Amino acid sequence: MEGLLNGFAIVLTPMNLLFALAGVFLGTLVGVLPGIGPVGSMALLLGATYGLPPETAIIMFAGIYYGSMYGGSTTSILINIPGEASAVVTAIDGNKMAKRGRAGAALSIAAIGSFIAGTIGIVLLTFLAPTLARFALRFGPPEYFCIALFGLVTLSQISGQAAWKSFIMVGVGLLIGAIGVDVITGATRMTFGLTPLQKGIDFVPLAMGFFGITEVLEAVESKVIQKADVIKVRMRELLPNREEARRSAGPIARGSFLGFFVGLLPGPAGVISTFISYFIEKKLSKKPEEFGEGAIEGVAGPESANNSAAVGAFVPLLSLGIPFSPPTAMLLTAMLIHGITPGPLLLSEHPQVFWGLIASMYIGNFMLILLNLPLVGLFVKVLKTPVNLLMPIITILCIIGAYALNNSVVDVILMIIAGIVGYGLKKLSFSTAPMVLALVIGPMMENSLRQSLLIAQSAGFTIFLTRPITRLIVIVTLAIIVAPPIIKIINLRGRKKHV
Amino acid sequence: MSNVSGALGKIKAKLSKNIIGALCIIAVTTAYLTQALKLSFGSALAPGPAFMPVIVSVFILVLGAYNIAKELLFPPKEAVDEISLWEEDEVSPGGETSAARVLALMAALLAYSFVMDKVGFILSTTLITYFLLRLMKFKSWWISLIATVIIVGLTYFVFERLLRIRFPTGMWN
Structure with a gap:
């Protein structure tokens, strides 16, 4: 509790409050706008934050991430275009509500649900992250290797594309992560004779390429919507009626807890939590036929779940130092750039960052609800920016962001190549997100594996079966790999019997 | 044959x-x-x-x-629907696509990244911004030109002057 109070003392300084506000405002903005998401915008600002104290920079970056979860719902509800993938489900009933004249109620329930879920998530984070961090102090290289392996296997299974494709993309990410000087032997690896590759391939230019330039190439290819047909909302229409408030209470509560625990898992937790929440609410509803036609539960549950999931994703990052999603991978990079290594020692070595970040999330969440409802009109106006003006601006910002990392054109070249490759992979229906995550986790995973095998000496790979924690993780990981084909075979046999 | x-x-x-x-x-x-x-x-x-x-x-x-x-x-009998859960943003597709435009942009971006060091940030970025605006059919040529000057001028002022990022000056050094 003392740590949290100290955290509030850190955040409640004018500069940190200002940067928290800037973060959540920017987050909402990128959540509303298509073309650049939280990863791209964090990467863009990375170079500009070198001069800031670490806690101030991290507070702003975190604000961008959870702020973007708020912004996505606005466009889903008002124009049926989700600003973020995690707001896709919100569009189903949110836009139907808006067409029925209940846009204000949908927006306010989305904002209130996000606020409550965000707050519940932060309370859980406050207690869970330090506990897990203390527990993780017992972890050695074998445990870290197994957690990383578990993370990559899990996200391959739940990433939405065929598992084999995800596994391949994870493998490619691991290979890219191995380029450069080997930290254990000092050998130069897979640089193909190119000197700039000796320092390795940085995650940030690749992420900007995959999440920024690829979007621009897609926009150039498509005849995108220039002017959105926006449903107007008046301030006095923003309050939900008593019936809507009553029907939203349960979904918000369920979505808050569900989202948080889904957020702990690797993969696109924000999106998955919304689908699960929607499914649960439809199952529990007394009027399931209203789902798809403008049921308030279909907005309240998923919107709460995605915000809570965004907070939950901070638990593995802060306590283990392992990111399980691209935005938290970018946060990890931001921390490392500022000389902070997240993980079990973060709490003891940099308590001002740990508690400052958590306290800033309480305040940032409050800022978001104050910002979002009154400024709906402004965000919608931003959305009216022509895409053919927005995309060139995004391109220039990506170029500057990549260059500013090391004041090097090599990063710009890498980003553009990544954007082109990302576009090609997208055309071939290969998602780049597992690759990006593997690139971040890869070097840690490889070092942990090699250190584990060196520690094991003659025991070799059996070291992973002799330690209780690693044994448990190995069993769970194997179950995750083996379960889907077994279930498929059982289902097929069941169908054949029926035939 | x-x-x-x-x-x-x-x-x-x-x-x-x-x-x-x-x-x-x-x-x-x-x-x-x-x-x-x-x-x-x-x-x-x-x-x-x-x-x-x-x-x-x-x-x-x-x-x-x-x-x-x-x-x-064993080719699949029907296309399997895969849900993309990862995309950060949804841009509504609708209608015609142009591979030529995409290829032109790819070539321009690659060329830009390789000449930026030699030509300097301001000139190379002005050219790529104008090219992008025209490629995306942003209003008329002269409005695109004005937009280019504003975009490049603003980004230079914010990032070079305010945030002290040293852009390459190239042959103008």
Whole structure:
């Protein structure tokens, strides 16, 4: 509790409050706008934050991430275009509500649900992250290797594309992560004779390429919507009626807890939590036929779940130092750039960052609800920016962001190549997100594996079966790999019997 | 002749997105593996720098080859819907696409990244911004020109003057 109070003392300084506000405002903005998401915008600002104290920079970056979860719902509800993938489900009933004249109620329930879920998530984070961090102090290289392996296997299974494709993309990410000087032997690896590759391939230019330039190439290819047909909302229409408030209470509560625990898992937790929440609410509803036609539960549950999931994703990052999603991978990079290594020692070595970040999330969440409802009109106006003006601006910002990392054109070249490759992979229906995550986790995973095998000496790979924690993780990981084909075979046999 | 075109047509029909994607990744991984094999592999008791790269490369090659073989031998009867959960943003597609525009932009971006150091940030960025605005059919040529000047001027002022990022000056140094 003392740590949290100290955290509030850190955040409640004018500069940190200002940067928290800037973060959540920017987050909402990128959540509303298509073309650049939280990863791209964090990467863009990375170079500009070198001069800031670490806690101030991290507070702003975190604000961008959870702020973007708020912004996505606005466009889903008002124009049926989700600003973020995690707001896709919100569009189903949110836009139907808006067409029925209940846009204000949908927006306010989305904002209130996000606020409550965000707050519940932060309370859980406050207690869970330090506990897990203390527990993780017992972890050695074998445990870290197994957690990383578990993370990559899990996200391959739940990433939405065929598992084999995800596994391949994870493998490619691991290979890219191995380029450069080997930290254990000092050998130069897979640089193909190119000197700039000796320092390795940085995650940030690749992420900007995959999440920024690829979007621009897609926009150039498509005849995108220039002017959105926006449903107007008046301030006095923003309050939900008593019936809507009553029907939203349960979904918000369920979505808050569900989202948080889904957020702990690797993969696109924000999106998955919304689908699960929607499914649960439809199952529990007394009027399931209203789902798809403008049921308030279909907005309240998923919107709460995605915000809570965004907070939950901070638990593995802060306590283990392992990111399980691209935005938290970018946060990890931001921390490392500022000389902070997240993980079990973060709490003891940099308590001002740990508690400052958590306290800033309480305040940032409050800022978001104050910002979002009154400024709906402004965000919608931003959305009216022509895409053919927005995309060139995004391109220039990506170029500057990549260059500013090391004041090097090599990063710009890498980003553009990544954007082109990302576009090609997208055309071939290969998602780049597992690759990006593997690139971040890869070097840690490889070092942990090699250190584990060196520690094991003659025991070799059996070291992973002799330690209780690693044994448990190995069993769970194997179950995750083996379960889907077994279930498929059982289902097929069941169908054949029926035939 | 018609036999050849018929055979080509059959091959093209069999080359699904999955197969093309897997073939590209296999090609890149093979190149990577040849480099990795030049390094010391070590052993399970003392892994060398090539230990993980070789294992992962072989894993990718086997998985890729297996899935290509599976698709060629047992092609799926209908396209399997895959949900993309990862996309950060949804841009509504609608109608005509233009591969030429995309290729032009790719070439322009690559050229930009290679000449930025020599030509300098301001000139190269002005050219690419104007090119992008015209490519995306942003209003008339002179409004695009004004927009270019404003975008480049503002970004230069904010990032170079306020945030002190030193952009390359190139031949104007």
